[in-house]
Amino acid sequence: EGGAHFLEHMFYMGTETRRLGQLRDEIMDRGGSCNGLTDYDRTEYWALVRSEDFDLAMDGLADGARNVLVKPEDVERERNIILDEIRQRIDDPQMFAREDAAALAFHPHPYARRRDGTADSITRMGREDLAGIYRRHFRPDRLVLVITGDVDRERALAAVKAKFGTM
Numbered sequence: 001e002g003g004a005h006f007l008e009h010m011f012y013m014g015t016e017t018r019r020l021g022q023l024r025d026e027i028m029d030r031g032g033s034c035n036g037l038t039d040y041d042r043t044e045y046w047a048l049v050r051s052e053d054f055d056l057a058m059d060g061l062a063d064g065a066r067n068v069l070v071k072p073e074d075v076e077r078e079r080n081i082i083l084d085e086i087r088q089r090i091d092d093p094q095m096f097a098r099e100d101a102a103a104l105a106f107h108p109h110p111y112a113r114r115r116d117g118t119a120d121s122i123t124r125m126g127r128e129d130l131a132g133i134y135r136r137h138f139r140p141d142r143l144v145l146v147i148t149g150d151v152d153r154e155r156a157l158a159a160v161k162a163k164f165g166t167m
Contacts (some may be wrong), residue, residue, distance in 0.1 A: 002082070002117015003133040005038040006125060007068070009078040011045055012036075015067040020074070023060035027053070034060075040102075040111045043138075051150040055159065062163035065143065070134065075127050082122050089116060140164050 014020045032049035047057035106112040
């Protein structure tokens with residue numbers, strides 16, 4: 001419980017070719033934005049960029065999707081951030097009630113789980129657990145890629161094939 005959310009936090013931690021936060025910095029330096037979120041049935045990573053920065057966004061998102069590093073020091077830093085988020089969620093009566101209602105309504109379906117995990121599940125989750133979740137679930141064949149805006153269709157298709165392979 002909470003593994004997808006934990007990996008969402010790891011996405012911008014770096015790859016073999018990008019340092020911690022480099023993709024976010026590159027996009028923001030050009031006036032764009034990027035982020036991620038985890039919901040009950042998906043984890044999203046997105047970039048909003050000018051059309052001339054399309055290649056940068058595609059390269060960065062593909063790099064993160066395929067090559068995210070799960071370094072022990074990043075795991076520990078993000079674990080503390082996630083535990084703080086969980087504490088904030090527990091202190092929010094509306095959020096807490098909504099998650100309790102989902103747990104009751106959806107049991108035994110996975111939607112009954114807390115999206116962010118619990119303090120216990122996040123505390124117990126180690127680097128190897130995260131790497132296993134990443135290998136099993138965060139694969140190009142499970143990816144849905146949405147491209148909108150002022151980007152030529154053929155250019156977009158070529159970029160997808162080059163960065164993600166045949167889909």
